[in-house]
Structures are given as structure tokens and as C-alpha cells.
Amino acid sequence: MCSNVNNFVRLVVILCLVLEISTKFEWTNIKCSTLDNSFCTIEYCYIKPINRTYKYVSLKVNLLKTPVTKINFAVYKWANGYLPFLYNLTVDSCRFLKNTDANPIAKFFYELIKSHSNMNHTCPYDHDVIIDKLSTDFLSNQFTNVLPVPEGKYMVKSNVFAYDILRARVDVYGTIS
Template sequence: MRFPVISVLLAGALMAAFGDIRTRQTNIKCVTRDPSYAKALVCRLNVLGRGIIGANVHVKLLKLPVRKVSINFSIFQKLSGYHPFLFNVTADLCHYMKHPNPLNVFYYFYGAMLPFINVNHTCPINHDVILKDFVLDDQMFAKVPLPKGSYMFEIKIISEGVWRGTIYSYLDINVDDNPRIKSG
């Protein structure tokens, strides 16, 4: 358990050496595997202001209550196609909500979404899942080692032991930077 903490801290120190981090969400897609269980009513990015993009997801759960939920969270880097990169973590959301663990990398990502999502309580879940105007915090990536490039976050939702759907979130980190151009 000590290795993930050390790797996150070391990676954070490496990112501090890279300098200022700027992120931009570029796309979001929601795929439901079982339309009788859940429907994605909203899955889009909205421009909230100049250079501020917010993600909005509204998933209508059709079979309530949901008592067991696991989240598989993976990061892929775009090279020649998307390739696995750095994290592939599965967390039991119901257990995590009762016992949050800051030593788990999922803690940082869920903590960033917490002010924007209505799943902020322990199981069972008896309502739709809504993520509203989620804006990536550039400072979040000071703790997580993602060098310049394009990335895909793949979030698989497993409920009652069955894979129910996937959310694909695409983002760029410092892609528009050009070291030869200085703002003056």
C-alpha cells in the first residue's frame, strides 16, 4: 500500500518541475450497456465562460435502489491511438463512501468531482446520477503525473456485479503551449 502513495508523491514532484499545468476538456461520451437498467439523458460539454468548459452528465437509473456500485477508472494517453497510461483502479464506491482512503488515487479524482455530483452519500442510491458543470481544476493535475498530451479517462460503472456503462472523457494537458511564444 505504500508504493502507490510514494509513486503519486514522486510524480507530483516531477510535475512541479514541468511547470504550469493547463487542462482543457475536449469531448465526453456516455455508453449504456443495458438500456433497461439506465439511460444517459445528458452527456455533453458546455461552455461556461471564456476558456471554461463544464461536463454535464445525467444518468436516469431505471432499477432502484442500487446497493452495490464499483467504479473502474483508467487513463489512456493518445500516441498512435489511445494506450493505457499510469492508472487502472477499481474502487467499491459504497465502501469508499463509508471509508474514504486518501492513499488511493481514486480519492483525488472523486474529490475533484464531489462538489459537482449528487452521489455524495453511502449506498443505496435511490435517485438519478447528475454531474453538473464539472470543470477540471488545473491544480488537481499538480498531484497527478500527466505530462503534456491528449488523454482519455475511461470510467466503467459496475452495478450488482454487472458492467452497466462507460463514460469516456477526453482532455488535453498543455497541448496548445509553444515554448517559442511568450505572452508579453
């Protein structure tokens, strides 16, 4: 009986210590490229460090033709090179925006950028796409409270398709510690 109580106390102490651990996300790089200049151009795509602890990402894509029909995103984790980690999804962008609850994984990633972008309505998108000042603080909170993610270096590859042709790519790199 005494050993069961000791084991229980140890478990409670370990759980308390685990709950005190916080996750910190930090941007390390962003690469944006257009594969079809007649479809879209990238006006800007950068990480802006404000100080040692605060950075944000901003991105503006000028859509010259519409619509974007599919978006593929895949998460990679560093382990002697970037290897696939958990998710590789392709979603029909207009169908997804009509009902974001239909795909909870895509919804999680959409919610990461929704409040910092102009992508807050359903199709058709006939204007530029902007992500403005998406901060590391906001993402740290999401990766701590919403979806705990193990420490490591990560890359999220996003491929944008129109009419089943790859038109643009955005690769975002970060670390979680």
C-alpha cells in the same frame, strides 16, 4: 569549489523556471453510453463551451435500478493511439464511499467530481447521478497543484457495473498542456 557553486546556482535557476510552469487542462470530448436501458438512461452528457477559455462538463444518469456495485476507471495517454497510463482500478463503490481514505488513487478521482456532483453520501444510491458544471479551471488546478501530470492527450474510461454486469460507460477526453 567554484564549479560546485555554479552547479548549485544552475540547479536553483532551473527549479525556479520549473515552478513557474503551469498546467492547463482542456476538455476535448465526452462519450456516454448505457449498455442496459432497463438499468439506467442518460438524460444528458455534454461539454459546454462558454468562451475560448472556459468549458464545463455536465452529466445526468437516471438510475432505474440500484445499486451500482463496482466502478472501473482507467487512464490512457495518446501515443499513436490511446495506451494505458498509470491507473486501471476497480472499486466496490459502496465500500469505497464508506471509507474513501482506503484507496488514495480512487479518492483523488472522486475528489475531482465530488464538489460538482450529488455523489456526496454513502450507499444506497436510490436517485439519479448528476455531475454539474465540472469546469476546466477546477481540473487545471487539481492537475497542477495536487498531482502534476505530464503534457499530452488523455482519456479516462469509466465502466459502471451492477451485479458484475457492465451497465454503462463514460469516456472523458482531454488535453493537458
